Amino acid sequence: MSGAFTRYLAGRVFGLLMVILALSAVVFFLMHQVPGGPFTFEKQPLPAEQMANINRKYGLDQPVYVQYFKWLWAILHFDFGIPFQSPSETVVSLVQRAWPVTIIVGVITITISYTLGILFGITAAVWQNSWIDRVVTFVATLGLTLPSFIIGFLLVYFLSVKLRWLPTGGWGKPEQLIMPVIAYGLGPMAIVARYTRASMLEVLRSEYVRLARARGLPWHRVMLRYTLRNALVPLITVLGPSIPDVLTGSIFIEGMFSIPGLGRFFTSSAQFRDYPMIMAMMLMVAVLWGATYIISDVLYGLADPRMRVGGEVR
């Protein structure tokens, strides 16, 4: 690793930290401007002095800028506060409890959907316009057009209610993962299959592949060494950033299948004015997306020497 690359990487990381700092200030002040608070109840308005008791208990009685700097100081000590949605634990313990569940679902979904998507894409491209290509295209179109919650509903209706093969949801048993992974993975699999197919077709038509075939190189060597490697390069930038989406969970999938993951907190935190969780979610998304883009750029440089600066990966 040269000095140029180290400087480049340090610059990107520093930039990301600055973006996160600015973002945290904007989000913190904006969320306090939204009408209503975490303790706005549905019935009668609480008397002012009792609202004051609650606000004092949760530190909401101080000016917003004071709350922000206290929050900033606390997170530097890895203290993200108490989530109003689950005040019997800390934000850190909640994330430690819920995120692994989301990551397990996400990693299995990514692994299966990306693997199948690449295989289907390659198959469809190699046997272009065959029945295999048409089947792959049909399934991919289905995966792209049907929302995951519709797929989930259909799976539950047929596999749980009608056939009684699988539980409607829950967590802890392998069979409880089958329907969520199918519902969640069909979309990414379709995207991967479509991109792989298109990219493979482009490379297969290139002159260097035709030359390799003309020189009598074995088919499998042409495919693996010349075609596949080059076809997959664009996928890195296309698919890399979709990973944070999967790793932060889906409110629909987790809700529909009663998965105790992190996905629901992205909406419920805003809906219930759970300020500590909103900030924690914001930080998590910002770090994940920022890191993913940096890693994608580095990988892109590794795969394509033309993208390197000063002879190094960029």
Add this chain to the structure above:
Amino acid sequence: MAMRDSRFDRRQAMRGLAAGAAGLAGLSGGRAFASSLHQVGSDAATADKQVMITSWDGEGLKGECMDLYEGVYNRAGLSDLFAEPLTRMTKDFGVIPGTAMGWECSADGKVWTFHIDPNLKWSDGSAVTAADYVETFRYSADPKHAWDFTWYWNGIIKNYTEATKGTVTLDQVGVRVGSVPTDFEVETVDPVPYLPAMMLYSWPLNKVALNKYGSGKYNINVSTSVTSGPYYLAEWQPDRRFVVKANPKYTGALKPNITSQIANVVRGGSNFLRYQANEVDSTEVTSPAEIALVNADPELSRQFATNPQDFRTYYLFFDVNTKPWDNLKLRQALSKAVDREGIIDAILRPLAIPAYSWLAPGFPDANQEALKPIQTFDPAAAKRLLAEAGFPDGRGFPKTTLYIRGSAQVDKDVCQALTAGFKQVLNIELTLENLDQPSFMAKLNAKPTEIAVGWLSYGMDYFDATNMLGVWLSGGRHSWKNDEFDRLVKQGGIMTTEPAKRSEMMMQAEKILVEDCVGLFVYHKLAGFLYKPYLKGEILTANSFGYTGLQWPGFGTATLAIPQLYISSDVTKFR
């Protein structure tokens, strides 16, 4: 001089003729009453099959505690089973003894003494005493605790409001131990004839545990939980499930048939599908689509029950302090342009009955039939009133937004039907806008309110007209102010000796409310529930009002459901 009566019926309990059903004739009478509560059929399944499984939808709920006095809005599934309230409610909405075997009230109507069953024990072996109740009520008023339901006792119990403000010490709150350790005394600010009904919400925490752990959270830990109720905590996983099991040390009146309860935590998804997949034993049916499926399926129809639960009324309200809504004729015009029957037929049936007034049929002092003509559907009268209000055929009517709280589909559907009706009958247009609950309530509670026209609902907390009518008192939820209404509700509310006159005052108050059209009452909700055929018991059959299923407040220690509901041997066909 204390007032006493040996009988217990709803009217007496509601109207404050204070006395206990078991009376004060002796505690042995109480034990006999307790044993008579237990009912089980010969077709009951074996004890190991007496497991009830439900879903607890934690969406929007915090699931932080198991006790009302720790937090009302953050209770988890299967809460309030580790203690019992002083009073309970029958399925016919009558107030009967809970842990209090009887009670009496002082001659001035301000000091109540509840006589607690001396046989009750905590699972640590100690007796349930008035000291547990005293400590619990003081804890709820503690400003440091910041209980989320203090308004319930504000202005009711002496010095309660002041304690929450920190202007008096907690020991000055009007609750104390009486002449014997099992006598719990409550001193009120004014006479409160409906106090026994309010005591449905009186589950005590264990005094020793509360002081030892500093909060009621001791009941979310299996190793520290203490129970005097029919169940004990067996499992606490707020992201997975809650499990309670029958308390082998239980000495109270609610001996359970169901030996184990499991509440699976869900957030989203369809409980209807979970019910169809035999994963839960009962579920509430909420959406019109689900209702259509139930109606189309004879088997599901047989499992379906409806009842009013908290007697919730859905209504359109107006800020009468802003133009043009300060114009009574305009409000009257709108009230007569609503085809309630049509809306219910198209969207809500059988989960609603039309509302022409605030108090739902069956609720104390409800007077729907007499008040019905005031807001009844009458397009011709509506048009005439609109013209008299200065907007003939809708001309000159200002651009108006109708705000809806939340995003429930049924609220959107009903409000679209309402605005379509206004357009059709009156040729006026209202634009719909959904706000999430915190935003809506912040705008509603702003002074002055920022919502001129809105769509809301309200359900009771205790079974007395003052509870529902109190929503409309000056300084309450809405901007409307009517001195005569305030006088009737406040003066009538504290009447202890003339129940007929009290009832008349409540009816007069409601009439003022309906005539002033400050609320345009559209429907009273009926909750629909599905119960698997193996769930059985007298408690599920129709009550005297014709409502079926478990009545409010549901399967818990504030009703008689626990000793009456059981699982029949048919369960093996489903599980």
